[in-house]
Amino acid sequence: MNKQEFIAELANINIFPTLDQLNQLEEYANYLLEYNKLTNLTAIKTIDEIYLKHFYDSLTIIKVIDLNKYNSLLDIGTGAGFPGLVLKIFYPNLNVTLLDSNNKKTKFLTNLVKKLNLSKIEIVNERAEQYCQNNRENHDIVTSRAVSSMQILAELSLPFVKVNGYFIPLKANVKEELAKSHKAIEILGGKIEIISEFKLPIENSTRTIIKILKTKPSPNIYPRSYDKIIKKPLVK
Ligand code: SAM
DSSP, X not given: OXXXXXXXXXXXXXXXXXXXXXHHHHHHHHHHHHHHHHSOOOSOOSHHHIIIIIIIHHHGGGGTOOGGGOSEEXXXXXXXXXXXXXXXHHOTTSEEEEEOSOHHHHHHHHHHHHHHTOOSEEEEOSOHHHXXXXXXXXXXXXXXXXXXXXHHHHXXXXXXXXXXXXXXXXXXXXXXXXXXXXXXXXXXTEEEEEEEEEEOTTTOOEEEEEEEEEOSOOOTTOSOOHHHHHHSOOOX
């Protein structure tokens, strides 16, 4: 997806980027490619792939939510900033927290956020299970892409969401794992509102965005330590 195709596809989902936003994305893509030569941050290695599989894909969340209406967004396992940093560029109103346990990735993000001159953005180098101890139920929106299966992700993410806020994972083909995660979502106080399945333009692979409303607080015992979550995922 070249830049022109990117702009055309965004118009189809009602996003009309400003020149500043396009320049910020260009700087982001160039810095990612440059940094990636020294430190492996992403398997995606061309500008066109970055525009499709990172930038466009991150923005598809707007199919299910209007982010202008919210204050805070936490992106769990953000890696090189997807979707959280792309969303920050398009929704400067949001207080964004980018969380990742990998120090190389958070270092890259710290440099990039300075280069882009962004404010109201925090980068946290910690595991989600630990960070949650002092940050329960304090984000309007929690996102996560390509981090874990739904069952595990629900336990890592839902405790961060305020009641009446949303957890919105960006997934590929998710039918089987979603079927196994209904109980976990319910135990953690979530209720699925929307499952939006569509094809990524150009390469036609399946994408699924799940919009989960937090209807009641998550019990305090969650999230458990990571070894417990893995050994004994919440039941079907
Ligand atoms: N979200 C990015 C994307 O879609 O390109 C990165 C995906 S990468 C496959 C998964 C990331 O999740 C890694 O950077 C890893 O360090 C992070 N991660 C996995 N488990 C985590 C946890 N429990 N807490 C914080 N970060 C975690």
